[in-house]
Amino acid sequence: MQSSELKNLKIAVVGAGYGGAAAAKALSLLGARVDVYEQANQIREVGAGIGLRPATMNRFREWGIFDAIAKVTSPSEYFEILTATGDPIMKEAWPADGEQTHTHLIHRGDFIDALMGVLPAGMVHLGHKLEGIEDKGDRSVLTFAGGSTVEADLVVGADGIKSVVRRELFSDQGPVFAGEHAYRAVIPLDAAHGMVDDDNLRMYIGRGTKVYLLPLRHRGQVSFDITALCPDGTWTPRITKDDLLKTVEGFDERLVSITRDLDMATVNIRAVYDIDPVGTWHSDSVVLVGDAAHSMLHHQGQGANSAIEDGGALADALRRAGSVKEALALYQATRKPVTDELQRISRQGWSEDEIDEVFPGQKPAAAAPQE
């Protein structure tokens, strides 16, 4: 599209997570008028670390925000997979993307703060919970709790795994329980019993449990994450220290000690869900990005990274295509095959016999999505 057309576009982004913030940045760089509507009154993220892949960091370089993000990260060279007791299974350099060879390890809270910090003042409107969307062809109308409405030429649904935009326009299929829990905490480096002395991600695998040590040495901390098979699909399950200790039985004694020392009040506990691939992500004036489009399990560490790449691909498509309608089709054609595959392989986190052991003769029961 011509830059004069892009400048006249009024874009409404629903959701100010990584996907919404990245799309807002990329689209505002096209010159479009962008507003972001977020249901929460305060932007907050879970206490845990993630790795920003080389392709993601390249997008940040392209958007002129590399330094703002990189300064709250530690560059990492490789990841390693080990047995529960620490015998090496494999060690691999992060897949490079052009000049960028490092994955950057970041605290989720720092990441969302850094992204918010690079958006123009006044772009994000907090306390706006989307309740309905009317697709009128070449524009759409959003209705928020309290009754206020907004009309836009393009609506970007970045409202996460329980997306209202997806449910209203594209799919009534709810999230799917993965039969596992994630327990995540950020601990001081010196509480890691000497297990962290570089900036590389390590995953220890036992039967039905994976333990991740993701260094955040720039903060003097480590993200300590346990993912364990569990049949309880309650979104925010009640888990005790003893439950946690059972998941790491037989692991390296230092991992057991880290678990024993955890302050349960600081541990984020949740059942893990994804969604089945959604057939269509767009109409002529509405499009899905991030978890709203393709929520995936975290076994490949690609959900947030994919959300960032979506924003970049959507902006590229608008620049290349002749109209919004064409651009949305091009965006889906570019991104959906990639995320369909990531959704598929992310579901291959466990062996059949591990699953049989935890769910003998039964399927994990999903709970209804909660607000």
Ligand SMILES: Cc1cc2nc3c(=O)[nH]c(=O)nc-3n(C[C@H](O)[C@H](O)[C@H](O)COP(=O)(O)OP(=O)(O)OC[C@H]3O[C@@H](n4cnc5c(N)ncnc54)[C@H](O)[C@@H]3O)c2cc1C
């Ligand atoms: C245990 C675990 C570990 C993970 N580890 C990794 C990892 O290592 N690497 C990685 O890349 N990814 C990882 N992920 C995935 C990653 O967290 C998600 O893919 C990512 O947060 C998706 O971003 P998003 O912006 O699409 O959605 P979200 O982060 O869910 O943001 C959606 C936003 O929309 C808002 N919203 C929702 N509904 C409405 C509404 N009706 N109106 C207005 N606003 C609304 C929400 O409040 C929220 O701010 C992990 C996920 C889990 C569960």
